[in-house]
Every structure is written in structure tokens, then in C-alpha cells.
Amino acid sequence: MTTLAPSRPSFAASRLSFAGLLRSEWIKFRSLRSTFWSLVMIVGFAALISFLIVSEAMPASDVALPLAMQQDALAQGITQSVTFSQLIAGVLGVLIVTGEYSTGMIRSTMAAAPRRLGAYAAKILVVAVSIFVVGVIASLVSYLAVLPLLADRGIHVTPLDAVVMLGVLRASAYLALVSVFAVGVGMLLRSTAGGLATVSGLLLVLPIVLMMIPAEWAVNVEANMLTSLGADVLGLSSTVEAGEVLELFAKIAAWPAAAVALGGVVLARRDV
Secondary structure, three states: OOOOOOOOOOOOOOOOOHHHHHHHHOOOOOOOOHHHHHHHHHHHHHHHHHHHHHHHHOOOOOOOHHHHHHHHHHHHHHHHHHHHHHHHHHHHHHHHHHHHHHHOHHHHHHHHOOOOHHHHHHHHHHHHHHHHHHHHHHHHHHHHHHHHHHHHHOOOOOOOOOOHHHHHHHHHHHHHHHHHHHHHHHHHHHHHHHHHHHHHHHHHHHHHHHHHOOHHHHHHHHHHHHHHHHHHHHHHOOOHHHOOOOOOHHHHHHHHHHHHHHOOOOHHHHHO
């Protein structure tokens, strides 16, 4: 009498689709305590900094400003907080990756997605979209915070104004790209301390050091640092040409593209 050998389970059928990976990454993203507090800090900083900018840097006036000046003033007033909140977005992007490595959850993630890059892409997409949406929300909350001050400063436009909304979308897109850059750095280094130090150094320390060096090459390098390019985005006026905006964002996107590519190479070649 012969016995049948038990059939081996098929793991191929149990592998997650990309939609499943997105759901998985979204659950992990929203369940982290650091995510909640980081997003709260982005919105809170936005409201506080916008209020300080409008109340201190924009003098009261009985005369309504020209429409273009109103649009630029409001757009910059409610988006300048990105200068500070980009560091929070960077910290969160690093923690989303390195937290999995520190807890060992990354093994479960890669067991469900053995090709690895699908899970990596899902993580990047979840972080980028979430930070972009929070950036838009932060700008709207900032508008509500400064609303009582606007009429006294000759500003009567709202964030629903097309020019102002474009400024909000540009700032939010930049914030999302910073978070993607941080995800790539986190995947490349796999260390919370190393990732946070690298992102903080590139966003804050290195630009300051370069500005202190009296050399042309230092000026050129500093002008193409992520934070300098971000400042250019926040300073764009309503008269800027579309080609200039695209060129600026192409330079900004080069940073997260390089970090994500290097992180992907490390993820594909090293053990988890």
C-alpha cells in the first residue's frame, strides 16, 4: 500500500498584491505612535509659525493690497512653516523604515513580499501621499489661525484662490519629497541614529557650513541643497513661469530619487 506525500503549501498564492501591500503599509504607518505625534507637530507648527509671520512681519494697513501682492503674501504666510516642518517629515520618514528593522517586523514584511521592492514602493507611496495631504491640511489650519489678522493687513483672498492654492500644493509637494528622501536614507542605513543624523545634517547642518565657506564651489553646492531648493519653492511668486517651477522641482526630485535608488539596491542585495 502506498501513501501519498503531503502536498507542500503554495506560498505564491499567498503573496500580497500591490494593493494588499499598500493596505499593510498604511496600517503600519497609522498605527505608529511617532506618526500621530509627528503629524500633529507639523500642523501645530504650521499654525503657530504662520500666526507669528503674519502678525510680526506684515504690518497692519488700512489700504487693500493689489491682488497679486495679496496672493503672494497669503501663500507665503501659510506655507513658510515648511522650513521647519520639513525636519519633522524627515524624521518620520526615517523612523518608518528603521522602526521595522529595530523590531524585526521587516522579516515579516519581506516574507509577504519576497521581491522586496514592491513593499518598498508601497511604503514610499503611503508616506508621500500622507505627508502631502497633511501639508495641505496644515496650510488650511494656518489660514484659520491667521484669518483674524488678514483684513487688517489688506489681505482678502482665501486659500481657495487659484494662485494661493498652487502655492500650497507646491509647498506640500516639497514636504512629501523630503519625506521620500528620508525613507530612502533610512533604507540605505537601516539605523535610526544614523538615519536621523544624516537627514538632519543634510537638511540643517551642511547648508549652514557651506554658507560659511567663502568659495564659489560652496555657493554653488549650497544653492542646490535640498533646503535651499525648498526655500526657492516657498519664495515663488505668482508671476513665476511654469517652466521655472518644473526645473526647480526636477532639481528637488533628484535628491529623493538618488536616496530611493540607493536604498532599493541595498534592500535587494542585503539580508533583512
